[in-house]
Amino acid sequence: MNKYDVIVIGGGPAGMIAAGTAGKFKKSVILLERNNVLGVKLRITGNGRCNFTNKMPLNRFQDYYVDNPKFLHNAFNKFFNHDLIKFFELLGVRTKVENNGRVFPLSDQSADIIQALELYLQNNKVQVACRSLVTDIIVENNQVAGVKLSGEETVKAGKVIIATGGKSYPNLGSNGSAYSWALKTGHNIILPRPGLSGIQIKELWVKGLQGISLNQIGISLYVNAKKKKQISADLVFAHYGISGPGAFDLSADVGDCLVKGSVVLCLDLFPEINESQVMEKLDDIIAKSPGCMCKNLAFNEVPKKLIAVCHDLAGINASKPLSQLSKKEKRSLINIFKQVQLTVQSLRPLKEAMVTRGGISVKQINPATMESRIVSGLYFCGELIDISGLSGGFNLQAAFSTGYLAGLGAAVEPKIEDRKPMDEGRSLR
Ligand SMILES: Cc1cc2nc3c(=O)[nH]c(=O)nc-3n(C[C@H](O)[C@H](O)[C@H](O)COP(=O)(O)OP(=O)(O)OC[C@H]3O[C@@H](n4cnc5c(N)ncnc54)[C@H](O)[C@@H]3O)c2cc1C
Structure with a gap:
């Protein structure tokens, strides 16, 4: 039939x-x-x-x-x-x-x-x-x-x-x-x-973080330096950039914004607390372990490898003992923790x-x-x-x-x- x-x-x-x-x-x-x-x-x-x-x-x-x-x-x-x-x-x-x-x-x-x-x-x-x-x-x-x-x-x-x-x-x-x-x-x-796509990032350091995931971080979307959207979500680093729910859920906006200009994503690694509270956290750690080198600095919220990247971005020598960080260095490190910048290159292909x-x-x-x-x-x-x-x-x-x-x-x-x-x-x- x-x-x-x-x-x-x-x-x-x-x-x-x-x-x-x-x-x-x-x-x-x-x-x-x-x-x-x-x-x-x-x-x-x-x-x-x-x-x-x-x-x-x-x-x-x-x-x-x-x-x-x-x-x-x-x-x-x-x-x-x-x-x-x-x-x-x-x-x-x-x-x-x-x-x-x-x-x-x-x-x-x-x-x-x-x-x-x-x-x-x-x-x-x-x-x-x-x-x-x-x-x-x-x-x-x-x-x-x-x-x-x-x-x-x-x-x-x-x-x-x-x-x-x-x-x-x-x-x-x-x-x-x-x-x-x-x-x-x-x-x-x-x-x-x-739709629901991974996001290709220009900064080469993301490659080294492949497989690392971040839970419930803040992600802000900027187009031509103007903030368009902010979400809180999980994220996973991939060899090309970022993936996971946060990247997927922002990908439609990113795709729409890429035709309008340059798109930057800013990660807030401590979305629950403000900069001075992050400073208190850092000072606590320094008081407890003054001899600890910057590269061994550990926070529950942030994987060590990413903390090392943040030191690089802040221009701080990772072999320096924490106690020798100047006020200015601590401030710039915290600035980075609150705003890790990722420059968007493109979305991953449709397939x-x-x-x-x-x-x-x-x-x-x-x-x-x-x-x-x-x-x-x-x-x-x-x-x-x-x-x-x-x-x-x-x-x-x-x-x-x-x-x-x-x-x-x-x-x-x-x-x-x-x-x-x-x-x-x-x-x-
Ligand atoms: C990795 C992955 C994970 C996902 N996870 C989720 C999730 O957890 N939750 C969620 O809500 N969504 C999820 N999605 C999205 C979801 O799978 C799709 O939105 C959904 O399957 C769409 O259903 P559909 O029936 O329209 O199409 P499809 O599921 O794509 O089915 C279409 C069917 O048509 C057949 N077909 C196509 N052309 C022809 C043709 N010419 N002749 C005969 N047959 C044809 C195809 O072989 C296919 O079997 C996920 C998608 C992917 C890729």
Whole structure:
């Protein structure tokens, strides 16, 4: 059989929930995935633990999206974090909440999330076709009619949901192929660019700190010497610069600011206390161990290697005993502790970013159904759309919410029943 009610392209989180949801409404559904198995990217999320959502309340959730948060309003109203948690729990996945509201499977295994989604597909009789590379969509008179597969085979359907993801980590399957289908059917593509990305730093000393992490330090973003933003977050030094949650969450601002001028990040290694309190701390250490050499100076908050870099930056000979530091030297050392300057060179390339910013313009998608405003019967969901969130489970929640809505839209459109998503889950058992 090569004719279905609904075709879903892409077996990531957005495509799997979309296909299962359309199947739930007794539609014949086929899910086409180019990889050998479903959920290849999903498997590596959250370091293999899958941080699939965040417990943040709805009124604050949208603050965690850097592009088009308002577009997600309908999707979150229909299928939000508590619905998603319930959905997985009803499919047998127990969950837990960690710091900053991040939600994971209790087992710390993303495989459990994938298995649950596979069960959802099976329960709703979705035909899953892995190793199926879609090469184009078929559109006749502004109405979608099906898709073409590599090898020129076609599959027909009156509804097609595109859930092919963005362009980052292309070796995992999402390489942006759908952008060209969307473009030639009249949709606009907002330039795909790195989101949640590492930041390349000019100062060469960062190389020597590779692998060192800093907890909850202050990070301020300056553009042309004007302060634009300040956050408190964890950071990891990498061979090229900085990585980790702090770098990822600032990367969208950094990317936007780089086109405006020079961008500098200032690290405050003691964000909880002011300069005179840091001076007291230093004087305490000097009083206790006056003979200690500068290079052996240790603070709980700051790794030794970074303290050594701070001495270099302050122009202090690291072999000098602490007791011989002049007032001026101590002041300049503390200045550095409170403002380690990192000059931004660029973001890391898109293929290394955790998510893709940009994609199909939200202006051409109905936010209540995820249907294209240009081609009827065509739906978009997940990272393919010009939406992107900060780290903490926000990108997967957006993929699941928009996927759910697309599946519902394709199955019951034009009138969407106002049913509770939780009822969906409840009847899965
Ligand atoms: C290392 C890493 C860690 C991450 N950790 C987290 C996290 O903990 N929490 C979080 O919220 N987000 C995380 N993300 C982001 C999250 O994984 C994505 O936002 C999410 O997977 C997007 O889902 P999607 O279904 O839209 O796309 P994808 O997951 O990319 O799925 C798209 C699918 O479509 C298939 N496909 C593409 N083109 C075709 C085609 N032409 N024919 C057939 N199939 C096709 C692909 O093979 C792929 O399986 C992480 C990302 C990375 C890279």
